[in-house]
Amino acid sequence: MSGTRPGRTLLRQEVVEGIKRYILDERLRPGDPLPTEPALCEALGASRSSVREAVKILAALDIVEVRHGHGTYVGRLSLSALVESLTFRGLLSPDDDFQVLADLVDVRELFERGMADRIISSLSTEQLDSLDGLVATMRTTGSGEGHGFVAADRAFHALLVAPVGNDLIGQLSMAFWDVYTIVAPHLDGFTHADETATVAAHQNIVDAARAGDVPAFLKALDEHYAPVRRRIAEARARGANQS
Numbered sequence: 001m002s003g004t005r006p007g008r009t010l011l012r013q014e015v016v017e018g019i020k021r022y023i024l025d026e027r028l029r030p031g032d033p034l035p036t037e038p039a040l041c042e043a044l045g046a047s048r049s050s051v052r053e054a055v056k057i058l059a060a061l062d063i064v065e066v067r068h069g070h071g072t073y074v075g076r077l078s079l080s081a082l083v084e085s086l087t088f089r090g091l092l093s094p095d096d097d098f099q100v101l102a103d104l105v106d107v108r109e110l111f112e113r114g115m116a117d118r119i120i121s122s123l124s125t126e127q128l129d130s131l132d133g134l135v136a137t138m139r140t141t142g143s144g145e146g147h148g149f150v151a152a153d154r155a156f157h158a159l160l161v162a163p164v165g166n167d168l169i170g171q172l173s174m175a176f177w178d179v180y181t182i183v184a185p186h187l188d189g190f191t192h193a194d195e196t197a198t199v200a201a202h203q204n205i206v207d208a209a210r211a212g213d214v215p216a217f218l219k220a221l222d223e224h225y226a227p228v229r230r231r232i233a234e235a236r237a238r239g240a241n242q243s
Helices: 006-025 037-044 048-060 080-092 099-114 116-122 125-141 147-164 167-186 192-211 214-242
Strands: 064-067 071-074
Touching: 006 037, 006 048, 037 048, 048 064, 099 116, 099 147, 099 167, 099 214, 116 147, 116 192, 116 214, 125 147, 125 192, 147 167, 147 192, 192 214
Parallel strands: none
Antiparallel strands: 064 071
């Protein structure tokens, strides 16, 4: 930004990196307290203004959490900054740029296809029963009800990858899902037939996992994501015709 001195920017970034190094060196975990502001200033050899600016940057990234009146703590280290960035990218030009949606669909499917063997071998009977219950919720609420259908769909995919035990994959999968649900309303044409096909595909995913049938599981994933890709292609075609 104009008016920001290069030296100040460099110093602020050095303080940011210094706080991150402190968290790593001290092996702090989410929720652990950081030193007080004066202590950080002394440890990093930085001014209070530089430390405050660095903390603001780290708070925006969810690396630290400022609890007013209590102090600064290690943050949840979530992917909220990634979600915000991708959401803005998708909303920036919804009428003529659906590439972000196509990318998100590819990534979500990549996770689930790439871990198909591990997902199937890791799901317990109780988890499979829970997945069946979520499909039943989708079937009874319908997409016209809105929140219930979407919430069940989201919970389904969260539970699907949860048994793998990879926290990063789980967070990324849900982050991309969150972005998709925000941006997707700019697509038109989720028909009753699409809804029926979506519910059936989810049921086929559960049935294939219960049977230990990897090829059927992958086929069901294809069936699940095909209507979304069709809607993206149709939206692109409409945009091209209007331009």
